[in-house]
Amino acid sequence: MNLLKPSASDQALFEKNIKSTEQWLTQQMLGEMKLTETFSEFSKQIDQNLFPLLRSHVTMRQLHPFIDHTDHTCYRDGEVNTNSQPRAEAERLIWTRSPLYYMVEKSLPEMRFDLTDSKNVKLFPIFSDFKEMGATDYIAFLTPFGNFDTALKRSDGVISSWVTDKAGGFTEDDKETLRRLVPLFAAAARISKREETLTDILGAYLGPLASEKILDGKNQRGDGDVTDAVIWICDLRSSSTLADSMEMPAYLALLNQFFECLAEAVMEQDGEVLKFMGDGFLAIFPTESTSTIAEAAQRALDAALEGGKALKEHPSQARDLQYGVGIHHGAVMFGNIGATERLDFSVIGPAVNMTSRLQDLTKELGVQILVSTEIAEKVTVEWQKYPQQRIPGLKDAIDVYTPI
Template sequence: MSADAAPDASTEVSTIRVASLIARLATEGQNVSDPKALIREVAEALRELGVPVERCMVGLQVLHPQVRVVSWSWRRGVDEVIEREFDYSLEEQPIYLKSPIVELRQGTPLIRRRLVGPDAKLDYPVLHDLVAEGFTDYVALSFRVEEGPGNAVTWATQAPGGFTPSQVSALQTLLPVLSLLLEVHAQRRISRALLGTYLGQDAGRRVLSGQVRRGDGERIRAVIWCSDMRDFTLLSDTLPGPALLTMLNTCFERQVWAIHRNGGEVLKFIGDGLLAIFRIDEREGAEAEASRRAVIAGIEGFASLQEENLRRVGQELLPIRVGLALHIGDVEFGNIGAPDRLDFTVIGPAVNLASRLESLSKTLGEPFLLSAAVADALVGTSLPVRALGPQAIRGLPAPQPVFAVRL
C-alpha cells in the first residue's frame, strides 16, 4: 500500500481508546517499576489498540560522568527488554553518526520511512538491517526532557503495508505522556547515579532514603583506609594544571578500582588524599575478613599503580607514588557540616589515627602501613605483614606498634 492509499477500516485506531490509554498512563505510569516495564507495557497496550508495533527503541540522554545515553530495546515475543549504556564517545562513532538520531537532534520531530514497495527509502544503515528482518515501516520521534534534546523513540512494524496514518497519529499522540514518564525514570536514575558517584553508593542510598538532616547517622565499625599521593605539593608547583589533574585522576582511579573490587566504599577525595572504609558487621570473623579484603585491595592498588608507572616511564612521565595506612575502629558515619552545606562522611579518633599513621609512612619510607589492630586481625593469614616495632605517632602519648605490608 502506498503512503497515501486508503487504509483498511479494520486497521484504524480509535482516538477515544488512545485518549483512554494516555489518561491511564498519566495516572498510573509513575508507579511502573522501571523503564523496561514501562516500555513493555506501552508497546503491548499499543498492540491492543490495533497499532502493530513489533519493535521499539528508546534512547535517552542522562546526566552522568561516564554514561551519555541509555537505550532500551523491546521486541514482540521477547520477554526481556534490553538495556544498554553508551559513554561519551558514542557521538563520534558511525553507529550514531549514520543514524536517524542525528537528524532528530537537528530539529526534525518525525522521521517516517517505508521499508518496502515503491515508496521505500533506505537512507540509514539501520533501515537495511530492519528490511533484512522483515520489517515494512519505521517511525522515529524526537522528544525533549530536562537534560536536553536528542532523545528518541522509534517504532517498527512487519505488517503488510506498514503503519496507517491513524496508527502513526496514535504514536505521535502518545509521545508527550511517554516522554514525561521516561523523564521521571531518568531523574530517578540520575539521582541514584550522581549521589553514588559523589557520595559513594551506600551514602547515596542513605540520602535517597531520607537520611538528609544534619546529625543523621550511625556508629559503625570498619577498617579505615587513608591514602595520600606523594610529593603532591612539588608536583603542583612544577606540572601544568591539566597534566596534574590527569595524574591525580589516574592515581585515584587505580586505587578506587582495587577498593571496589574488594568490597570497600570510597567516601571522599581530600585534595590528593583518599578516605575509604571496609565495613565490619556482627558476624563471627567479620573483622578478620574485612581486614583481609582491605589489605588485598591495598596490594592490588599498588600493583596497578606499578603497572601504570611502567607505562609512564616509557612516555617520560613522572611516576605516581602513594602512601597508605589501614586501621580498625568505631566511627560515626553520617551527615556533618553547616545547615546549607552537608557532607556524608566518617569521623572519630579511629579516622584520626589512620590519617596520622599514613603520615608516618613518609617518615619510615614504607608505603603501606597497618595498625596493630589490623595486624592482629590478620594473624593466621599468609599476607606479607612484618613488624616495624613501636613508633611515635603524633597525638599519642606513647609509641605504638606499627606494621608494614611487603609489596
C-alpha cells in the first residue's frame, strides 16, 4: 500500500499532466487518427508522465465479415502489437481463459486484481506471465458504446486492461486517473472504429476501388467516371436445376465454393469484383493507359484459367460445376446508378453488354472462356478462333476466341 501522500506541487504537476493527455486525446479525435499509434502514445504518456505502466491492452469487436475482434497490446519500451483475430474456434478457446472474458460474462464495468497475491495470480494463465515480468497490479475497464446492456449484447465498446509494476500497485489517484482518461480514449477508439468499419463494410460489399470512390465523394446518383477496363463476367451453368435438386443450405455452400475459386482468382490478379449477380459475378481490371491493356488482359485471362483450375481441384462436388467466362475490353461508365433512395456502384455501357453476350456464347459454343478480338490481340497465347458470331444489338458479326 502506498502511504506517502504526494506534495501539493507534485499533485499540481500530476493534474497538469492529466489535462495535457486529455487535450492530446481530443486533438487525436479531430485529426487523421491511427488507433494503433494513438494507443501506443497514450500508453507512453501514462507511463512517463503519470505512473508506471508495464503493459496496456485494448480490444474491440469488429463489424467485419471475416474478423472477430482486434487487439492492441503495448509493453513498456516496446512497439504496440496489433492483431486482428479471425472468427475461429481456437481463438475463442484462448479468449475464454482470459480475465477480460470473465469480465464480460459477469457484466463488470471495472475489475482489479492485486498481483502480489498468489491466489489472484492463479486465477488466469496470463497473470503468471505478468507476475514473471514484475507486475504488481492489474485493472480492467469495460467501456460500452451507448446503453450498457445493448452494447454488451452487441459486443460494442472497448475493453481495456492496465498493468503496473509500481511498488504497492495502483494508488487511488492512479485509478481515478484511468477512470478519467480511459473513457476519453474509448471515445477516440469509437471514432476510429466507425471510420474503419465504414471502410471495411464498403470494401467487403462493393470492392476496394468502388468504396474508395464513394468515400472520396462519388456518392450521388449519376456520379461517376468514364474509364477503360477489361471487363470480366462469369456465370454458373444449370444453377436452377441445382437449386431445385438440393437443400438450400447445401446449394448456398456450393455456390460459395464456386465464388471462392473464381472470385478469389480475380482478386489475386488485382481485379476488382464489383457485383455478385445470383449465380455469377462482374469484375473489372482497370486500364489507365494503352500500355496497361495487354497486362490487364493477361491478368484477366490468368484469373479465368487459375480460377478454373482451383475449381477443378476443389475437394467437393464443386469441382463438377460448369460455368462460362466472357472477357472484353472497352470504355465503361464507373459510378452510381439506381433509384433515388437505393443506389449501386457499378459499371455500365456497351462494353459491359458485349462481355455479357460473350459469356452467354460460352454455353452455345461449349467452352468455358470466350474473349473478344480486343483481348485476343493483346495476349500472346494460342487461340482457337470461331466462325463469326451474331450478337444481339450489333449490326455486324464478331470474332470470338478461346484459349487452347
